[in-house]
Amino acid sequence: DYTPQKHHKFTFGLWTVGNVGRDPFGNAVREPLAPTYIVKKLSELGAYGVNLHDNDLVPIDATAAERDRIVAEFKKALDDYGMRVPMATTNLFYDPVFKDGAFTSNDPKVRAYALQKTMRAMDLGAELGAEVYVFWGGREGVETDASKDPREALKRYRECLNFLAEYDIEKGYNFKFAIEPKPNEPRGDIYLPVVGAALGFIATLNRPEKFGLNPEYAHETMAGLNFVHAVAQAIDAGKLFHIDLNGQKIGRYDQDYRFGAEDLKTNFFLVKLLEESGYEGMRHFDAHAYRTEDEEGVWDFARGCMRTYLILKEKAERFNADPEIQGLLHELNTDSEGIGGLIRSYSPSNAQRIMEMQFDRAALGKRGYAYEKLDQLTMEILLGVR
């Protein structure tokens, strides 16, 4: 039974199931869905919560009174349907004011406006009970490097994030700030293009402990990278604060397909990694239905994301319980002579013993690792014949 339950911690953005199918070559193909209706539908499908940009809920030009009315209605829907808002973020990319970036714009007025908009959106996120606050720098980039020195851009980016960390502390919000890297689109190049770049940047902030990552499958995959390795590095650094799950082909435009729709094997190892790592955050889907779909197709899409995750989770359990696979893995990881212990940490005596070892290089080079067998057994689990 692959029925999603609240305890699975599945979340969707309002902007995901609410996506109306606009693309650079064509207009909307679906009617917008009211946020309160999305809350109801997702709850019925078994999701835990819904995430949002400020303007997914409150229009950018809303008056204070309109804002309060919209937020009150939305909170009522959350209560009525037992839904939470675990993550909030700022739309710093849609309005023309951000065409040269938000925190990295050449215009200091735009940078100040971006800070104001983010502080207000943090107030909103805190009011809705969000614990994670995401920074996707969608417009933080360039088409031409003639326009700004990338070192200056990083300096501005850092100043703004440092500023917002202090705002968070002063207000007592205690958000976990999660940076979401992306290599390009909508800018020709976006700063902090991949997970590794963001990890390096976090170390230069005033309060690195407040910052972590929100890696997205599509974004690392657009760059042709192995998403499982990126997530593993974030976990290894204690920085996996959130995750954006979806589907994407390498080398294409930003597709945001249903989770698991592309590269089943990578997604299998991704789910296995998340489940085995002790990651306790949300399983968030940042994706949307194909443009061919009507509203029914949107809910098929949402169901599909969660169902595929649960199927892959079960496949991971099957992988772990498979005697032949486990036998191969056991053989690969045996260390009958205790050599691994010598490598684990440097000491003069460990160095001495390694220096004195006689290696049969030819024999070591002839060894077969049986990865063909291992991968085929994995494939057979995924293909449902094992």
Ligand code: 3MF
């Ligand atoms: C774009 C994205 C964004 C971010 C969002 C913050 C609109 O490719 O992935 O979605 O995820 O802004 O979470």
Ligand code: MG
């Ligand atoms: Mg994305």
Ligand code: MG
């Ligand atoms: Mg995307």
Ligand code: MG
């Ligand atoms: Mg995303």
